[in-house]
Amino acid sequence: MAIRVGMVTKEWPPFVYGGAGVHVTQLAFALRERRDISLEVHCFGDARADAVGYPTPEPFRNSNAALQAIATDLQIAENLKNVDLVHTHTWYANLAGQVASNLYSIPHIMSAHSLEPLRPWKAEQLGGGYQLSSWAEKSAIESAAAIIAVSNSMRNDVLASYPSIDPTKVHTILNGVDTQYFAPLSNPHLLEKYAITGPYALFVGRITRQKGLAHLLRAWQNVPAEYGLVLAAGNPDEPAIGEEVAELIAQLQKTRKNIWWIKEMMPHDELQAVLTDAQLFLCPSIYEPLGIVNLEAMACATAVLASAVGGIPEVVKDGVTGELVTYTSDAPTFENDLAEAISRLMTQPDLLLQYGEAGRARAVNEFGWAAIAKKTFDLYTSVLR
Numbered sequence: 001m002a003i004r005v006g007m008v009t010k011e012w013p014p015f016v017y018g019g020a021g022v023h024v025t026q027l028a029f030a031l032r033e034r035r036d037i038s039l040e041v042h043c044f045g046d047a048r049a050d051a052v053g054y055p056t057p058e059p060f061r062n063s064n065a066a067l068q069a070i071a072t073d074l075q076i077a078e079n080l081k082n083v084d085l086v087h088t089h090t091w092y093a094n095l096a097g098q099v100a101s102n103l104y105s106i107p108h109i110m111s112a113h114s115l116e117p118l119r120p121w122k123a124e125q126l127g128g129g130y131q132l133s134s135w136a137e138k139s140a141i142e143s144a145a146a147i148i149a150v151s152n153s154m155r156n157d158v159l160a161s162y163p164s165i166d167p168t169k170v171h172t173i174l175n176g177v178d179t180q181y182f183a184p185l186s187n188p189h190l191l192e193k194y195a196i197t198g199p200y201a202l203f204v205g206r207i208t209r210q211k212g213l214a215h216l217l218r219a220w221q222n223v224p225a226e227y228g229l230v231l232a233a234g235n236p237d238e239p240a241i242g243e244e245v246a247e248l249i250a251q252l253q254k255t256r257k258n259i260w261w262i263k264e265m266m267p268h269d270e271l272q273a274v275l276t277d278a279q280l281f282l283c284p285s286i287y288e289p290l291g292i293v294n295l296e297a298m299a300c301a302t303a304v305l306a307s308a309v310g311g312i313p314e315v316v317k318d319g320v321t322g323e324l325v326t327y328t329s330d331a332p333t334f335e336n337d338l339a340e341a342i343s344r345l346m347t348q349p350d351l352l353l354q355y356g357e358a359g360r361a362r363a364v365n366e367f368g369w370a371a372i373a374k375k376t377f378d379l380y381t382s383v384l385r
Helices: 017-031 066-080 090-104 122-126 129-145 150-161 188-193 215-220 238-257 268-277 292-299 333-344 349-366 369-384
Strands: 001-007 035-043 052-054 085-089 108-112 146-149 170-173 200-206 229-236 259-262 280-283 304-307 322-325
Touching: 001 017, 001 090, 001 369, 017 035, 017 085, 017 146, 035 066, 035 150, 052 066, 052 322, 066 090, 066 129, 085 122, 090 108, 090 129, 108 129, 108 150, 108 280, 108 369, 146 150, 146 369, 150 170, 150 200, 188 268, 200 215, 200 292, 215 229, 215 238, 215 333, 229 238, 229 268, 238 259, 268 369, 280 292, 280 333, 292 304, 304 333, 322 333, 322 349, 333 349
Parallel strands: 001 035, 001 085, 035 052, 085 108, 108 146, 146 170, 200 229, 200 280, 229 259, 280 304, 304 322
Antiparallel strands: none
């Protein structure tokens, strides 16, 4: 008989805006390909054809974002009575899994995509809600039957942040990438649409301090003007970082015509094309449990320059699929190192092509979703024994 799994997530297509949402979508697809799992997805927001949706309860629609999430979780938990286990993603959904586990005596597995103790800047976004999100995560992670860490670095972070957890409950199952969905696909007409000309480097991500975009923009002031920068960046976490990034972009655009800011979420075929046609993909994160976006760039055969934080070195092989820059809290040093690496690599197109080819091969051979779904299924069966 198939295992009945309730998967709980804030993000679900078409409302996916971060790496965790991409992960849940791809994992759910791979699990649904298996005959030994019956998967139902419960997500925030309106109902979709392939998921049960939960709008924020009316009395909480003007509440703090963390309180809205908790109210939504309680609704979801009530509807998890007919599953064998519940699997949640991110703190937004964790409380639903914990409550359902207690209410219906079913195992709760949670995937750790990031950790609240390591994101103190979230207090700027959530205010007092950061204390609520931290409590929800701590309560859920310490009581879960099993925790999935998306990288070995994340596993270490889980055990360091929550020392009361039994280490045998924390399992590393790496993120993956759909290498058919993300594959080399050049499109010169798309570049014309956005008026992108000449060689360019690319940043893709949300506008949040975690992604290091402000560092990149300050570093770019010291990159030769012949190289362009495409920024597919939107959804600022909070007004201050949104205003800072907008001002830094405006400063660059005053003296350079080859700075392109795409604020809206791009359709997949357009994202695939700008990834493919970029000479270099940039990931200057200051905190990154794994970094799915690096896998997506590698799958499109694009070289990656990333900061050596979190799980990124487990994906980007330094000197093979791209290069890594040491992150330091000394901002001028980090930004100077970024500028030097970008400037040097952009002058070596043959090396970038070599890195891109190696990245594509690594993505195909080591990060396929079928294998990740099998490891996830094996964990499900182990907690149900």
